[in-house]
Every structure is written in structure tokens, then in C-alpha cells.
Amino acid sequence: MPLKSRLAALFEQGSRLIRRYPGTVALFGFCSGIASFVLVERHAGLAKVIAATMLASWLWLMLENSLRRGLERHFGWKVPRPVLRYVTQMVHQESLFFIIPFFFITTTWNSGQAVFTVILGVAALVSLVDPLYYKWLAPRRWVYLAFHALTLFAVLLTALPIIFHLSTPQSYLCSLIIAVLLALPSLRGLFPEWNWKSMIAVPLLAAIVGLAGWVGRTWVPPATLWLNDVAVTMSMDDASREPGNRLRQLSSRELHGNGLYAFTAINAPRGLKERIFHVWEHNGRRVDRIPLDISGGRDAGYRAWTHKRNFPNKAQGRWRVRVMTEAGQMIGMLRFEVTE
The missing domain is CATH 2.60.40.1930 (Macroglobulin (MG2) domain)
Incomplete structure (x- = not known):
């Protein structure tokens, strides 16, 4: 059997298994996220590997549509949408359940930081419950964009000090800039037509989001301290x-x-x-x-x-x-x- 046919059959089999056992995706995301946190705490040498893997999964997530079109155009491999959809959900789940223990420990609960950590907890719950994730979150573009950007921002806050030994101010600024830049394509999707108004609105909206993130930094716990x-x-x-x-x-x-x-x-x-x-x-x-x-x-x-x-x-x-x-x-x- 040619490689193309074998891959197509593999994708189709994976799609059938996911549709048949949807709860396994949520369970795997939850368990792997918690296991990653425990490994980071117990084995400092694995911390960089796990944090880098988290960032690599987010890079894949950002390039998902481009990679899917490239595979289909150059190799004829058509990845079923259910597979992509569940992989996206799993990345969200793994990321949230990896970072939440860090923020749970570092949060000063009698301060405004509790609001940020509770929002992360609600986001993790939404990612676990399929009806909430697919029927309430995904169809609402603004809400999904905020969910996506928040999760990426929290992952960067946790991973950058571990990988690059950046100080807390450096990590916060870099995380905010990266999250805003990677959110630009999604912000572009909020406008049906690309004209002079949208060309002004997209960077202006990104600047407002970045400014709000910087002003609100006192409400964000230092994830690794x-x-x-x-x-x-x-x-x-x-x-x-x-x-x-x-x-x-x-x-x-x-x-x-x-x-x-x-x-x-x-x-x-x-x-x-x-x-x-x-x-x-x-x-x-x-x-x-x-x-x-x-x-x-x-x-x-x-x-x-x-x-x-x-x-x-x-x-x-x-x-x-x-x-x-x-x-x-x-x-x-x-x-x-x-x-x-």
C-alpha cells in the first residue's frame, strides 16, 4: 500500500476512535498536564524539555491551517477535521493542566491574583467538557480568541523562565508581546473585509489588548516564583x-x-x-x-x-x-x- 494511502487510512482510523471514545482525549490531556507539572517539580533536568514541548505544540497550533493546506496540496494527505479539532482541544487541556498547579501555588489568594487563577480554572473546566468547548466556546469567535490568547499567555509565563532563565519582568513582557503578535491573525479574522478601516482596527485592538495586559500585571501571579x-x-x-x-x-x-x-x-x-x-x-x-x-x-x-x-x-x-x-x-x- 502506498504511503499516501496508509496515512489516509491511519488518519481515518484515528478519527473513528476519537469519535467513538471522545472522553479519552479529555482524560489524556488532564493526566499528561498534571504529570508534566510533577516531572518539572521532581526532575529539574526535564523542565526545559517539557516546557519546550509545550511551546512546540502551540507553534503547531498557530500554524495548523497552513500545515493542513500544505500537506493536502503537496502530498495529497487530507487530515480529517475531527482529528484536528480534538488535537487542538488536547493542546488546550495539556497546557492548562500543566500551568494551573504553578499558578495555584503562586497565587496570593487574598488579592486580585485570585481572579486570574480562577479564570484559568474555569478555562480548564471548559476545555474538559465537550458540550461547553464545542457548542458554547468554539462558535463564539471573540470568546474563543480570548480563551486561546489567555492560555498561550499563561504557558509563556511558565515556560520562558524555565527554558531561558528570564527574570519575571522579562518573562512577562516577552509573553505579552508574543501572545499579542500570535493573536494578530485571529484578530484579522474578526473583520470580514480587508480595507483601510480593518488595517487600522487590527493593530489598534492589539495595542489595547497589550496595554491592558501590562496595566493588569499586578493581578497576575509570578508563575515560577x-x-x-x-x-x-x-x-x-x-x-x-x-x-x-x-x-x-x-x-x-x-x-x-x-x-x-x-x-x-x-x-x-x-x-x-x-x-x-x-x-x-x-x-x-x-x-x-x-x-x-x-x-x-x-x-x-x-x-x-x-x-x-x-x-x-x-x-x-x-x-x-x-x-x-x-x-x-x-x-x-x-x-x-x-x-x-
């Missing part, structure tokens, strides 16, 4: 890099005696070097912003602390130390209270 341990303490052991007694409340006299340490152990990908900030706030007002340089790769997280001495005379009230990236994304928060 999270806190393994935190403590507010009055003493630090420099040799063991361990905090002393952990405090939730202290008196004003104790505070002014020797100051206070904010200790954080931050998990980061191997090879990543990042500048973060401890932002000290008193009753919601920022009083200090202290920089720290961290390096990734340590299983227990990179242990670092700031020691603040210059507290105001009237220091009573609620304090918090927000752990922030240079891009303004919050990694986590420490809270304590100062009494009379």
Missing part, C-alpha cells in the same frame, strides 16, 4: 540562615529595641537570578521598599531576609510585608501586629 517559608522574627541565625521565634504580634517597645526581620524562602527555577523587594506597609501605607537579589535552584528555596530598624514612633497597628517582583507582581505577604 513562590514562598516555601516565611517568618517575622526579632533574630536571625546567620550560620544556618534560619529565623528565630516567629511572631504574629509584638509590642511597640520590642519593635524599637532591635528592629524586626522579615524572612522569606523563595522557590525559583534553576539558573534564574531575580531581584525582588520587601515592601513594608503600615496600616495600608508604604513606609519602606528594600531590594533583595535571589538565585533559583535550591530545593528549600532561596533564603533571604531584610532587617528593618527605622520604625515610626507611633508604630501601633497592622503591618504587612509584601514580597514583590520588579514588575510589580506579588509573590506573597507576611502580616504582624504591633500593640501598645
Whole structure:
């Protein structure tokens, strides 16, 4: 049997199996996504391979129509639409269930970041349920475009620091630019005719999406940075890099005696070097912003602390130390209270 006929028969058989057992696609996407996250966490050497595979699958997804037409024109291989449709769904599922554990860990749930992570969770649920994905999402062009761009953006936020050791600000900016550029063909499809109005509207719409993404960066968790341990303490052991007694409340006299340490152990990908900030706030007002340089790769997280001495005379009230990236994304928060 010629190669062309064998491939056509293989595609047709795959199409029949998918139509007969549609739930297996969802199950495979879910399991492979979770397995990828676990492998990244357990074996740092596989992290780049898995992240690169995720990006390669998205490259295929972006070129899907061009590849399908090229195969049909040059080789006469006609890939059935059901196969392409289910492969697209599987890429969405694998991507979402690979990145959601990262965002679940890194989200500060009592902040606006919870909204972004919940939206990703809803998107993952939609990708699993065929009636929602095919009958509600796919026919609505705007909604599907937003779904597609959001998933790609989240994948890039997770993969770029792992593969290229980009800092959080660099990863965010690159992810936003790439997602907007790759969304341009889809934005073009929103306009039935290509004229001067659509030539202005497409880049303008892309610029609005990019600006909204940059302004809203504080609502997006840093996908590959999270806190393994935190403590507010009055003493630090420099040799063991361990905090002393952990405090939730202290008196004003104790505070002014020797100051206070904010200790954080931050998990980061191997090879990543990042500048973060401890932002000290008193009753919601920022009083200090202290920089720290961290390096990734340590299983227990990179242990670092700031020691603040210059507290105001009237220091009573609620304090918090927000752990922030240079891009303004919050990694986590420490809270304590100062009494009379």
C-alpha cells in the first residue's frame, strides 16, 4: 500500500476512535498536564524539555491551517477535521493542566491574583467538557480568541523562565508581546473585509489588548516564583540562615529595641537570578521598599531576609510585608501586629 494511502487510512482510523471514545482525549490531556507539572517539580533536568514541548505544540497550533493546506496540496494527505479539532482541544487541556498547579501555588489568594487563577480554572473546566468547548466556546469567535490568547499567555509565563532563565519582568513582557503578535491573525479574522478601516482596527485592538495586559500585571501571579517559608522574627541565625521565634504580634517597645526581620524562602527555577523587594506597609501605607537579589535552584528555596530598624514612633497597628517582583507582581505577604 502506498504511503499516501496508509496515512489516509491511519488518519481515518484515528478519527473513528476519537469519535467513538471522545472522553479519552479529555482524560489524556488532564493526566499528561498534571504529570508534566510533577516531572518539572521532581526532575529539574526535564523542565526545559517539557516546557519546550509545550511551546512546540502551540507553534503547531498557530500554524495548523497552513500545515493542513500544505500537506493536502503537496502530498495529497487530507487530515480529517475531527482529528484536528480534538488535537487542538488536547493542546488546550495539556497546557492548562500543566500551568494551573504553578499558578495555584503562586497565587496570593487574598488579592486580585485570585481572579486570574480562577479564570484559568474555569478555562480548564471548559476545555474538559465537550458540550461547553464545542457548542458554547468554539462558535463564539471573540470568546474563543480570548480563551486561546489567555492560555498561550499563561504557558509563556511558565515556560520562558524555565527554558531561558528570564527574570519575571522579562518573562512577562516577552509573553505579552508574543501572545499579542500570535493573536494578530485571529484578530484579522474578526473583520470580514480587508480595507483601510480593518488595517487600522487590527493593530489598534492589539495595542489595547497589550496595554491592558501590562496595566493588569499586578493581578497576575509570578508563575515560577513562590514562598516555601516565611517568618517575622526579632533574630536571625546567620550560620544556618534560619529565623528565630516567629511572631504574629509584638509590642511597640520590642519593635524599637532591635528592629524586626522579615524572612522569606523563595522557590525559583534553576539558573534564574531575580531581584525582588520587601515592601513594608503600615496600616495600608508604604513606609519602606528594600531590594533583595535571589538565585533559583535550591530545593528549600532561596533564603533571604531584610532587617528593618527605622520604625515610626507611633508604630501601633497592622503591618504587612509584601514580597514583590520588579514588575510589580506579588509573590506573597507576611502580616504582624504591633500593640501598645
